[in-house]
Amino acid sequence: MPPFLPNGNLPLGIYTASWPEMVTRFGWNAHRLRLLAGLQAALVSLRHAGCRAVYLDGSFVTTKEAPEDFDGCWDVTGVDAALLDPVLLDFADQRSAQKAKFGGELFPAQLPEGQSGMRFLEFFQLDRETGMAKGIVVIDLGDWVEVVG
Numbered sequence: 001m002p003p004f005l006p007n008g009n010l011p012l013g014i015y016t017a018s019w020p021e022m023v024t025r026f027g028w029n030a031h032r033l034r035l036l037a038g039l040q041a042a043l044v045s046l047r048h049a050g051c052r053a054v055y056l057d058g059s060f061v062t063t064k065e066a067p068e069d070f071d072g073c074w075d076v077t078g079v080d081a082a083l084l085d086p087v088l089l090d091f092a093d094q095r096s097a098q099k100a101k102f103g104g105e106l107f108p109a110q111l112p113e114g115q116s117g118m119r120f121l122e123f124f125q126l127d128r129e130t131g132m133a134k135g136i137v138v139i140d141l142g143d144w145v146e147v148v149g
Contacts, residue, residue, distance in 0.1 A: 001015045002135075004063050009134040011135050015136070032066075042085075049084040052141050053140055055137070057071050057073075072124070073107045074109055
């Protein structure tokens with residue numbers, strides 16, 4: 001992964017990261033490590049259901065010291081929804097169940113975001129404040145091995 005830009009974002013692009021890279025790059029304090037633990041639990045469920053890629057966005061993949069949560073989306077291709085933790089399909093009440101269980105929120109990548117109409121995968125590649133393109137991170141779950149990190 002490239003260095004962060006002066007504004008704290010990653011440069012435009014989709015950057016692949018292994019789980020150890022995620023922990024090293026984004027787990028530099030106790031708060032961020034707690035968020036990573038929740039993300040890891042969500043990844044376990046997604047991988048079990050056949051998901052092969054999860055894209056991460058938001059302040060978690062920036063230089064922000066204490067992001068509120070993590071945000072992302074998962075590729076629905078090949079996913080058996082019956083095997084997913086049902087919380088990952090609960091978008092009610094501003095995804096409060098996802099935030100409570102995992103510490104963040106994950107959307108199906110191919111679904112449209114409510115206000116923009118863009119698919120979540122494209123929507124997450126824009127800075128919400130400036131509208132400028134930015135980088136995101138993808139975790140390839142195809143060969144992912146569950147690692148406690």
